[in-house]
Amino acid sequence: MTLSTKTVHSPYLVDRLLTGKDENLFNYVKFRLIKQALRESGIVQPRILDLGCADKIALRYLSKLGVEFDYCGVDYESPFAPDILADLRKAEQIVPKLPWQPNVIFLLDVLEHLDGLETDILQVLEACCSILPPDGLVIVTIPQMYRLDRFKFKHLHYKEHKIRLRQTEWYNLLNCELKVCKSRGVGFISVIPYLVMFHPRYEKSPSLMRLFKQLREKTLEKPFLRVLDWHLSRLLGGLPFFRQWTNDVLFVCQVPSSKSKP
Numbered sequence: 001m002t003l004s005t006k007t008v009h010s011p012y013l014v015d016r017l018l019t020g021k022d023e024n025l026f027n028y029v030k031f032r033l034i035k036q037a038l039r040e041s042g043i044v045q046p047r048i049l050d051l052g053c054a055d056k057i058a059l060r061y062l063s064k065l066g067v068e069f070d071y072c073g074v075d076y077e078s079p080f081a082p083d084i085l086a087d088l089r090k091a092e093q094i095v096p097k098l099p100w101q102p103n104v105i106f107l108l109d110v111l112e113h114l115d116g117l118e119t120d121i122l123q124v125l126e127a128c129c130s131i132l133p134p135d136g137l138v139i140v141t142i143p144q145m146y147r148l149d150r151f152k153f154k155h156l157h158y159k160e161h162k163i164r165l166r167q168t169e170w171y172n173l174l175n176c177e178l179k180v181c182k183s184r185g186v187g188f189i190s191v192i193p194y195l196v197m198f199h200p201r202y203e204k205s206p207s208l209m210r211l212f213k214q215l216r217e218k219t220l221e222k223p224f225l226r227v228l229d230w231h232l233s234r235l236l237g238g239l240p241f242f243r244q245w246t247n248d249v250l251f252v253c254q255v256p257s258s259k260s261k262p
Helices: 011-019 025-041 057-064 091-097 117-131 146-151 167-174 189-198 206-219 223-236
Strands: 047-051 070-075 104-108 137-143 179-186 248-254
Touching: 025 057, 025 104, 025 137, 025 179, 025 189, 025 223, 025 248, 047 057, 047 117, 057 070, 091 117, 104 117, 117 167, 137 146, 137 167, 146 189, 167 179, 167 248, 179 223, 189 206, 189 223
Parallel strands: 047 070, 047 104, 104 137
Antiparallel strands: 137 248, 179 248
């Protein structure tokens, strides 16, 4: 991963995030669960380092939710104008530019976009251990039913998701460097549009793709459904069976004392 202020590594993803809507069913649930995780951690004044921050949606959402925190965003895509432009795998590119030592790191729907298990993902987790103090918090969200990632279907070719693992596989991978303390499913109703993708000819069928878009962008974007999905996720998302059928899974992790290198 060679960084340049002019290079865009994922043009489609950058364009979608910069032009898409922040306010949607999935984000409504996701950031309320993240707020809950921060509160339950007992950290009074989170200093959040958002690795793979994109357009800083976490900053905007948590601010609207009334969370008091310090924030620094890191990304390797220059169009996002992150606070720190850096390779997420390399703590030595990040630490000298930090305004303070973080006690929380976000990896929100980031790891699945990296190139490989050992070449990228484990290196990013190692970087987290280098940056945070002992017992520092790492909050990770990973797709599960989003684009049916957990099934690893060959007929779905979303090139932006380079790693597709089941929840248990992600759990074991994270535990290589971190201590996974909790996991929770994120979003039940927001899964519904992706059920259309079970059809083996989804990507070759304009009608199925229109149905997906209608469900995701209009039919399910009702205020009462956002509230309902939040309550379903809060009440059922922590149960192992139900957690498998949610849009994302949220992992709350800590840096083991033996791994920390502040």
